[in-house]
Amino acid sequence: METWTFLMQGFAVAMTPGNLLIALTGCFIGTIVGVLPGLGPINGVAILMPLAFALHLPAESALILLATVYIGCEYGGRISSILLNVPGDAGAIMTALDGYPMAQKGQAGVALSISAVSSFIGSTIAILGIILFAPLLANWSLAFGPAEFFALMVFAIACLGSMMSHNPLKSVLAALIGLAMATVGVDANTGVYRFTFDSVHLSDGIQFVVVVIGLFSVSEILLMLESTSSGQKVVRASGRMMFNLKEATQCVGATLRSSLLGFFVGVLPGAGATIASAIAYMSEKKISGGDTFGKGDIRGVAAPEAANNASACGSFIPMLTLGIPGSGTTAVMVGALTLYNITPGPAMFTEQPDIVWGLIAALLIGNVMLLIMNIPMINLFARMLTIPLWFLVPTIAAISAVGVYAVHSTTFDLLLMVGLGIFGYILRKMDFPMSPLILGFVLGEMLEQNLRRALSISNGNLPILWESPISKVLLILAVAILLLPPLWQRWRLKRAPLTTE
């Protein structure tokens, strides 16, 4: 019952005309960002985050904007997958496998409408999951002390590190780079300057906005110069736009199963929309039994879309209840909250109910907006694919610079942004994943503070870090998650020659 009151309170926040307009804008921009190949949710959220701050939006409105952009991207990504065979964002890779063949068969309209509806079902189920589980989890984690939080953060970083790439060593190094970058600046406890090289501009630390824009906007621009356009033609969505009853009943099972799966994958730190949609597609392919998947099976469009939207919404749970983001995009949102001096974590549910429940209500509203937008306006969004890069890239560059400049109004930040962008480009070319880096940067200060606080409590005795059962389990899991996959691979490689003999 209490949940119901809070949810109504959330709707009161989200339904104000201002916030409704913000949600609508977020959904619209999100879908466009999702449509554009190369730009995914993390880029969209990164570019808009400083602007939301510069526009002096209140915290709940800023979060609503970023969250609706995030879910909008997950909707938009499917459009270019289906019409162009180029996924608009990483979560939509699987959608192209059956979506593009459907479009070639002249069923683009059907594929687009069924994927919009399955996206809607996926997100709605996941948001209901948030409403049911998030308050319970937040209540439980209120009892966490600094030692438990320290263990939890180590676990989150390990998860993201091992799942984001085939290359755990590089992921761990990326996370460490992020953590190390967070130590620059004045130390909050003692007032000592660390790694500032006597520069005034660094005394406050490296600005979060600068890091995010550099890594996700400037480096993206550099990558865009490299990607040559494949010259594939956009299939026009014509003919029948809506799916019929027979197609709908065919997809019900696949959509519901994939939504639940996507939600649980989304809640886990590290595994995101990409992994969720891949697992959903693979398991539906197995369940179908036939060999129609990959040749334009409608279930192959519905399943991954339901899963990737559900996992995007599910990934809000660790962020809202524990304050520990489970993905790169939610890491950027946590950073945005800290700009507003709000410490994300279990206390948010009791201390900032307006923000938490306003966000949840806005997710529900945004989802309805997206469903309405994404069926009739599909050709408008598809036309975004014809925007030439020579117009798109300078727009991104200028808006990014505005966002960075708005925070401190210094040339130094702009130059640092470009520098970090070049650094990010090199790292990305060398296959270093960026999500662990940004997660490390966001968690760095919290990690250190919790470590120091825990050791202050125990008077410097290290065992406090692993004494409680919760931290023990989390730390063991963290080590296991980092070490097992490479060992497993080595074991399989050793086994492989034996079986072929």
Add this chain to the structure above:
Amino acid sequence: MSDRIFAAVWLLLCIAGLFIGWRIHSEYNYEPLGPRPFPLILLSLMALCAVMLLLRKPDRVSWPSASVLYRLLLLMIMMLLYGWMFEKLGFPLSTTLLTFGIGMLFGARWWAAALSGVVMGGALYYAFDRLLDVTLPLGSWLS
């Protein structure tokens, strides 16, 4: 090869960082850990990762061809100049120039790039500075 170069450079940076970090010193000591150990632990872990990266079989990294690299370099220089001249030239003019430059680099016709530059510089300045209340520099040469 690139993996090893990166690892070697990173290792050197970590060692330099350890030297700088060792000198972090706080006058008060009312907590057991203090400001020094955490960065030092991170730097040592990074150094360890760099050594492991140096020793193992490097990944293949496909760098773009020389002509693309040249254009990348131009783009980087343009972005740096943009950042450097942002306040001096002001937002409208510097954005016009940047849009023109990037437009040419991405293969636009010169008149299309010039037109979009002027439109972008003016429109974004108007939108942000006037409509949305985000203060942007107009340039010291105008005032």
